[in-house]
Amino acid sequence: MASAGIRSFLDALDEPAMVIDRGIVRQANATARALFGEAIEGKDVRLAIRHPQALEHILPAAAGDVEITGIGQFGRPWTLSIREIDDRMLLVRLIDRSATIAAERMRVDFVANASHELRTPLSTILGYSETLADDAEVDREHRAKFGSVIRGEAKRMLRIIEDLMSLSRIEAVRFVTPADQVSIAQVTASAVENARESKPQCSIRLDVEPDVPAILGDRAQLIQLLDNLLSNAIRYGCEDGDCAIGVAAVVEGNWIRLTVTDNGPGIPREHLLRVTERFYRIDAARSRESGGTGLGLAIVKHIVERHRGTLDIKSKVGEGTEVVVRLPIMS
Ligand SMILES: Nc1ncnc2c1ncn2[C@@H]1O[C@H](COP(=O)(O)OP(=O)(O)O)[C@@H](O)[C@H]1O
Numbered sequence: 001m002a003s004a005g006i007r008s009f010l011d012a013l014d015e016p017a018m019v020i021d022r023g024i025v026r027q028a029n030a031t032a033r034a035l036f037g038e039a040i041e042g043k044d045v046r047l048a049i050r051h052p053q054a055l056e057h058i059l060p061a062a063a064g065d066v067e068i069t070g071i072g073q074f075g076r077p078w079t080l081s082i083r084e085i086d087d088r089m090l091l092v093r094l095i096d097r098s099a100t101i102a103a104e105r106m107r108v109d110f111v112a113n114a115s116h117e118l119r120t121p122l123s124t125i126l127g128y129s130e131t132l133a134d135d136a137e138v139d140r141e142h143r144a145k146f147g148s149v150i151r152g153e154a155k156r157m158l159r160i161i162e163d164l165m166s167l168s169r170i171e172a173v174r175f176v177t178p179a180d181q182v183s184i185a186q187v188t189a190s191a192v193e194n195a196r197e198s199k200p201q202c203s204i205r206l207d208v209e210p211d212v213p214a215i216l217g218d219r220a221q222l223i224q225l226l227d228n229l230l231s232n233a234i235r236y237g238c239e240d241g242d243c244a245i246g247v248a249a250v251v252e253g254n255w256i257r258l259t260v261t262d263n264g265p266g267i268p269r270e271h272l273l274r275v276t277e278r279f280y281r282i283d284a285a286r287s288r289e290s291g292g293t294g295l296g297l298a299i300v301k302h303i304v305e306r307h308r309g310t311l312d313i314k315s316k317v318g319e320g321t322e323v324v325v326r327l328p329i330m331s
């Protein structure tokens with residue numbers, strides 16, 4: 001390949017890439033030069049890449065992939081990819097593994113968190129049921145109390161498992177375009193009705209503009225999204241009688257803008273970006289007490305992503321929270 005051809009080929013790659021010709025850096029793309037120095041072209045590869053482990057593979061032209069650190073930013077993990085172009089030249093690329101490692105860490109954390117969330121109620125159940133089985137003297141009143149604790153904890157486990165199953169069902173259809181004709185007026189009305197039934201003392205206002213069209217969506221998921229947002233508004237924003245929860249839908253260009261608002265305590269800034277993470281809660285005890293699983297907003301986020309929409313949580317401490325979901329009006 002002519003030099004100019006190699007140059008455009010290397011520049012088209014996002015990752016640092018270079019062609020090594022019998023131990024000399026023949027060409028390097030801009031990202032490789034940013035990493036190893038502007039003047040590496042024409043240099044001996046040992047001077048260009050001062051990394052013993054990388055050189056161990058490049059010098060003998062050992063084609064393959066090696067995981068290395070110690071190049072560029074401290075601790076950044078790379079895959080060093082070495083490929084033979086012909087019997088003289090090698091294509092050497094560095095592929096950043098930070099994102100893959102972060103995703104893997106998230107998966108590991110998720111399994112650890114889920115196990116922990118399930119183990120806590122299970123330990124309580126075991127403890128109480130052992131007392132009931134072993135101690136013949138437990139009086140009626142205590143028996144009833146222990147029984148109700150066991151039931152409560154078992155229900156909590158069931159809610160967590162149902163939410164986990166919901167999450168994985170939504171993830172499973174992530175790339176399947178939702179295909180129901182969904183009337184936003186209908187789904188909001190039905191979600192508001194559910195919420196009113198669950199807590200009649202909360203006042204919930206529903207405002208849907210008359211021209212809001214039906215959209216292509218997944219009806220069950222959209223109801224689940226609204227149920228989750230409304231249950232949060234009720235759970236965190238409706239402690240005393242003086243609460244005002246609102247659900248609204250308006251058309252905004254090619255989008256439907258759905259909002260759920262409350263005038264509760266709000267979400268402090270430092271938590272705002274994290275509340276959609278699985279099992280992230282500001283006050284875990286309070287969430288648990290009121291039947292939360294810590295998965296509600298993660299479910300909401302996944303549903304919004306499946307609908308190619310956007311999710312925006314705005315909140316002022318002491319004033320309230322506004323969750324804005326935009327759904328595309330697709331034909
Ligand atoms: N409307 C709201 N007002 C105040 N805090 C909220 C609101 N919605 C969510 N949060 C906070 O975000 C956390 C995560 O919400 P979510 O994922 O629905 O889990 P859960 O409600 O089961 O705890 C909640 O524990 C709560 O701390």
Ligand SMILES: [Mg+2]
Nearest residue numbers: 232292296297
């Ligand atoms: Mg919730």
